Amino acid sequence: MSDTLITPRATTAVPAARQLDAALVWLMALTCGLVVANIYYNQPLLAAIGRTFHVSDSRASLIATATQVGYTLGMLLVVPLGDMLERKRLMLWMLLAAAGCLGAAAVAPTFVLLAVASVLIGICSSVPQLLLPMAATLAPEADRGRIVGRVMSGLLIGILLSRTVSGYVGAHLGWRFVFEGAAALMLALAALLAWRLPRDRPAFQGSYASLMQSLGTLVRELPALRRSALVGAAIFASFSVFWTTLTFYLAGPAYHYGSDVAGFFGLVGALGALAAPLAGKVADTRGPRYAITVGIVLALVSYGLLGVGGGYLVGLVLGVILLDVGVQSAHISNQTLVFSLRPEARSRLNTVYMTGYFTGGSLGSVIGGLAWMHFGWPGVCATGGAFVVLALVAHRYYGRPASQAVLPTAATQP
Template identity: 80%
Template sequence: MAITCGLVVANIYYNQPLLAAIGRTFRLSDSNASLVATATQVGYTLGMLFVVPLGDKLERKRLVLLMLLGAAGCLALAAWAPSFAVLAGASVLIGILSAVPQLLVPMAAHLAPEASRGRIVGRVMSGLLIGILLSRTVSGYVGLHLGWRAMFELGAGLMLLLVALLAWKLPTDQPTFAGSYASLMRSLLTLTREQVLLRRAALVGASLFAAFSVFWTTLGFYLEGPGYGYGSDVAGSFGLIGAFGALAAPLAGRTVDTRGPAYAITLGILLALGAYGVLGFGGGYVAGLVVGVILLDVGVQATHISNQSMVFALVPEARSRLNTVYMTAYFTGGSLGSVLGGLAWTHGGWPGVCLLGGALTAGALLASRYYGRPPAGPGALTTTGGQKTVGSK
């Protein structure tokens, strides 16, 4: 599951180190080229909202295989796109069909013993996070030496390999929801209304992932600008540095199991806030960028794992739908961060990017402290109605 999550989620991040090259191909400004990243994240958000809830209604293995086949076709379309409009449309579809990890993470939580759920979710998420980060490294290298289109061709081939692997190895997982698709979607509103911790986690996650996207959307422009003059391979190599965030995921999961999510969430946000301080004052030096990337990735991913572990414990039989609500908010924040990051870079340069990222991170801290009442320990995860079956028949 961890390997699958890593390879599939990489689809939506391949374009980030390649935005400058894509812009040159289609003669676009930096802010317009950044819309490719936005389109992919918007598609991922749509996939989580309208497809991931089906994980509670349909057999997950079959759904996963169909989505991977579709993703392979859309990656090939992006590779051969004759115009920016076609590339943008393909990017939306790539995002929708790459929501597979959001079906597998709840599946892992379902299979895990309660006492070690945080640790196991952290392990699966570490594969997803490594995929996010290393996708930028691989993409930057391939883009520099073979061109940006070759990266999408490679991604299509990887999806076909995954289809063969999962058809053989992925276990079947029977659905828990017997109602209609309409009632399934209505239950998302019920869950959101009844679960205050779900709303708090969604707000914190959206704010922090927006701050994360502000940095990664603009880093390629910054490194290829006059201050550094590097190529896309160097921009992508920062994904290797950010892998520290993936290594922190299992540790964050264990912390949730032993000390509760509130502690890990606060610590993660403070690390991300410190990262933007370092990037703002030391981003003109490679060492400053390295330290900032490590702090940002560790902080964001520790907060994300803690949020998910808390959310999955609320209504066990509705984990796919809980994940839909949380992750839809999460990637809505990421999409907004990509747009705002491009604008901040165009109008404020690197200082504008750091101010925006810091402000969004501060917003996440305020939400975590003042919206709802955070749990005090591992036994406080389940709120009133936590064992209620929502929207099922």
């Protein structure tokens, strides 16, 4: 297939200097955080949802899986449209649809309808994956890394703090109120973005079919992209194994805690995420692959600590911090490597990588729920650790000749 399916035509966007200011950057970061939070609100609430619909812990965990499956579908089928359609209009429609789906989840009369609404919430919450390439496009070249990093920080904080907010609110006002509040936030964000977000002209002028075909071309032509997607999938699966089952563990005989305490661990994870920007400095000096290895090793150590000391609060807290530092460091460094492969196709590179990433997250939620049901906390830690080992093996060996199986420096990246 020709490269014309991959390389977009030149955009005629308005110069960035007239569109991007500090207030808009912070609004983008806030939007990323609040929208991505829609995917994670349900995790501290799974036990309460299970009680409402009289389903087992394992079945209740399918709500988290359904939302992540939806997010994966959104990234695969909707995010590439950011290269083809006007992004502002696309994001506004997605925010309005997300508000409707969150409202439907809040009043869902059955578990099945809640699961369907959760899939749709995930699809409509892929807005951050449209905002990040937009921020990179609008940013002056000299400030692009700093601006994209700031927007990404909103995404990471939203992922982690969403559990804290939903756990606390769910414990005091009920899980349905969490979804009602999230729906109101989406409407408010839509109004803010309609007022402040500039329009940008689409870069890709082919058909939707050719746009989607170009994803396959990228996957075939770039083994480093396939490797990064596999590593990302495995590392995020390990992350989901832990967070999907944590609320059940905390509610069980070891701790007897409610959803508010489960949500508190999101704050603990946020402390870990503050160290993630150090991965960028390591990637600059030692290369992204070295930084990815460091993140994977930290995640593996965290599961060892959680398995041995998870029955003690201090061991659980330290394990959470290490897990979040490791996973976020590996993810940020992995994404940096992916964006360097073919700059003219970054939106679609991001689609391929993030689709793999959240496919792994969905798989981790399912397998984590099964591990908890059949083997308890030791099974959860063993399963999470196994996914981390898979990430390490794929990172070091997948798609490389034996003579190149060592970690290269930044100068030898593909």
